[in-house]
Amino acid sequence: MLLQVKDVQQVSNAMMNMLHEKEIGIINDFHDAAIARDIDKIDELFKVVQFDIEDHFTTEEEMMQESKFYAMQMHKSEHDTMRGKVKDLLEEWDKNKEPLKIQRFLEDEFKHWMVLHVSRWDSETAMHLGDTM
Ligand SMILES: [Fe+2]
Numbered sequence: 001m002l003l004q005v006k007d008v009q010q011v012s013n014a015m016m017n018m019l020h021e022k023e024i025g026i027i028n029d030f031h032d033a034a035i036a037r038d039i040d041k042i043d044e045l046f047k048v049v050q051f052d053i054e055d056h057f058t059t060e061e062e063m064m065q066e067s068k069f070y071a072m073q074m075h076k077s078e079h080d081t082m083r084g085k086v087k088d089l090l091e092e093w094d095k096n097k098e099p100l101k102i103q104r105f106l107e108d109e110f111k112h113w114m115v116l117h118v119s120r121w122d123s124e125t126a127m128h129l130g131d132t133m
């Protein structure tokens with residue numbers, strides 16, 4: 001298991017916590033498939049992962065926009081960096097179908113990014129949003 005729900009900080013907005021919990025589940029399945037070197041499963045889950053990450057980021061960005069969060073651009077630019085990394089990973093995957101690259105990305109980059117991003121940006125955004133959305 002790459003990430004446990006308790007590894008990621010709870011924030012003061014229920015929608016965001018729900019998005020994070022869902023993403024942890026999907027990412028763990030993706031990580032399992034990478035460890036199992038299951039190319040078909042990785043192909044299938046990559047689409048789910050991309051859709052889920054986009055849903056997670058877009059939902060937060062829409063909430064920030066509606067509530068006019070002062071640091072929206074900085075928060076969004078962290079999302080954009082990760083969007084770019086996932087896109088690069090998918091391009092690399094489509095070329096070489098190398099499960100180890102996926103495993104390394106999840107263990108060496110995504111896991112730490114998720115933990116830090118939530119504690120730095122999502123927690124502050126959630127405090128601004130409150131639980132009204
Ligand atoms: Fe988030």
Ligand SMILES: [Fe+2]
Nearest residue numbers: 060117121122
């Ligand atoms: Fe975020």
